[in-house]
Amino acid sequence: MTSHHEQIHVGTAAQPADAFFTDWRQVQAATYDFIVIGTGPAGVAFVERALARNPHARILVLERGGYALPMHVQMLPPPFRALDRHTPMLGGRSTSWSVWCPAPEPALLRGWPQALVDVTRKPGFWADARSFLHVTGADAIDDSVYGCLQRQLDLRLGDNFRHCVPSALDAHAAPLAVSGDAGPGPSFHPYCTVGTLLGLWQRQKTRAAQERGSMLAIVDHCTVERLLHDDAGRVSALATNRGPLGVGDARIVLAMGALSPAALLIRSFGARLPNAGKRCTGHLMSRIAARVKRSAFRDLSALELGACYLHGRATGGLQYHVQVSAFASSHPEQDADAIACETPDAAALPSPAQLRGSEQHVLLVCTVLGEVGEDNPGNGVGQDGADLRLRAGPMELQLWDVMDDAACQTIAALASRSGVAPAIEYWIEEGDAGYWQAERPEAHQVRLPVIVDEASALWIGEDAAGSVVGLDYRPHGVDNVYVTGAALFPTAGSWNPTLTVCGLAQDLADRIV
């Protein structure tokens, strides 16, 4: 377990962990072309693309967290996996996210300006984002754990989902950000931006020594608190916890997640940005776990995992999706490490209580995410980011029924062999323990009291009256600040946001570098 004060510092004598951080006084004396705030997927996707376009670009990266984890928390030894997900750290939420990376088709981008939808249709938009995040289909993971079970899940869903799940639009093997770099080693490697960022730092150092590029400057434990600007909306300095930083001619890229950039802009620009924080969307969540006898599947080996993605819509138009993670282990205790390392959904690992006694079963654990729409009066975020108001309205409650039904229908479709439905047992959680029962759980037993994947607080649009950020990614009336990340999404859909976030960050780099 880590906290703000006790982080795991990793390094060797030859390469101290903090060697890649630049001294603050040096930073204050230097000039930059771009100042990027945030080292999560959005910030690093921007930096990578920017340096690919111009290795001489002088880039400063500021991050409020520190260097704590070199890789995704899922790949660490067991005592370190119980990470406090709220501790800021280099890499942002990529250090602990689940790695589902669907690409929303244009029809799912409800309320997005056509110009932005067209950006997502540009050749290479999705391919480049997938390449950055190392995305692969669960059906293409080539190791001994994904294989036979995955193929059977794909076949059953592919054949059946339309008539088994009436509200579904599509279903396929899960797209996951897990393909390791080429070479030996595990082929299931949850993506985290820290390695990419350090690799870019190393490459720029080499390039700078050969006068083929500029050093990449990275400063950790640096919280940007306010943007100081003139009447024309031009930012001249950043107020940070380390002291002020003159901006000069640099362009500032806010890649700070979904809520922090809204809080920063509201604090800094106040009434100049009247719509900032007035909208907030996100995802409702249920978790439904079930099991069926192994005999419902063919030729399974002792340990098998699988992952499928199904998405659909309620009649009111709000979207949902089901992330199914499947587990078959004949020796759960012995397999505990392999299951934890290769689980597709880091936030939905089956509990020891679920695995124990399930040696002769296949577990199907569904995380079900549904859209919180943009029209709920009162939803929004204020200037300290903590005063988030994000509640479900009547449309979302209707969606919640549809998506829970869809998850149970998906489980039934996946469990059926040659059209024959086996007995399904559902998990009822009671604290650290729980039990299996034949009846489907009630809503209160599966619905989680959280809304995740917050978005839209700085939604993008054509004009200042109807949005916060313009189509050029700059807040209306602000000169040298650009926003990237899910704060831009006019609506959140239900799809996991990070692939789209990275595509838009790459598009920003294409436009301004």
Ligand SMILES: Cc1cc2nc3c(=O)[nH]c(=O)nc-3n(C[C@H](O)[C@H](O)[C@H](O)COP(=O)(O)OP(=O)(O)OC[C@H]3O[C@@H](n4cnc5c(N)ncnc54)[C@H](O)[C@@H]3O)c2cc1C
């Ligand atoms: C448990 C969990 C599971 C998830 N699963 C999925 C999934 O399966 N698929 C998916 O697509 N997404 C998933 N997500 C969401 C995903 O993590 C985010 O979409 C993604 O990290 C967004 O990238 P980002 O760079 O915009 O923001 P972040 O990753 O949040 O990075 C923002 C960075 O900005 C820094 N920062 C913020 N404010 C300041 C400041 N004032 N000064 C300096 N630095 C600042 C932060 O410390 C952070 O490093 C999950 C998230 C969680 C928590």
